[in-house]
Amino acid sequence: MSGLVDALLIVLVAVVVTARQFRARRIDSERRWWLLPAVLLVLALREPxxxxxxxxxxxxLLLGAELLVSLATGAGWAWTTRLWAERDGTVWSSGSAASLAVWAVGIGLRAGLFAVGAATGVHQDSSAVLLGLAGTLLVRAGILAWRGQSLRPAVTPSGAYGDGTAWSVGRERL
Structure with a gap:
């Protein structure tokens, strides 16, 4: 992929993910929460x-630092996200001001790593950013799915046998 397409993809994913974090969203652990990070990972690793x-x-060293910052950002973002369970057992999440702060610090640290790389003459491709974004999203989604499981009831309440059945109170026949 060209650098322009990579940059547009990175900006698009960052805008969509950031905008969605402040809306209340249902957490569904059965959903394929790993799919978007997996696609970004494949796109990052296929470039030379x-x-x-x-x-x-x-x-x-710079790539390792990028990945550590990405994983820490994803974990911080997940742990600062508010979770709550409704009466029907569904779990919901919404980002907080602390989530936005974690996201901003993560972007700042990544910009600092890019500056260090530019100052030392290391060529940095957008694949590293895609790889870091994939790590951030994967860690965040995994931790949220794990945290959401602890809020769900272990067994959903079910009715007793015969609930909802109309019973006749007439005489029994032998």
Whole structure:
């Protein structure tokens, strides 16, 4: 993919995810919460420019730092998201001001890592950003699904045998 397409994809995913975090959303652990991060991971890993061949060690260190920041951002984002359960057992989530702060700090740290790479002459491709975004979304979705399971009742209440059946109170026959 070209750099422009990668940049547009990154901006689109970031805008959609950020906008959706402040709306109340139902958490469904049966849903494929890992699908979007998996697609972003495949897109990131299929491009050849993930590591700079001229600065291999520095490139690996910057990519590792990017991944650590991404995973920490995803975990912080998930733990600052409000969760609640409705009476019917559905679990809902909504981002908080702390979630927005975690997101902003994560973006700031990533920008700082990019600046360090640019100052040291390490070529950085958008694949690293896609990989980091995939890690952030995967960790966040996984932690939210895990946290949501603890709010659901273990067994859904069901009626007793015969509930809702009209019973005749007439005489019994032998």
């Amino acid at each position: 420019g993930l590591l700079d061949v001229h600065h291999h060690t520095a490139s690996v």
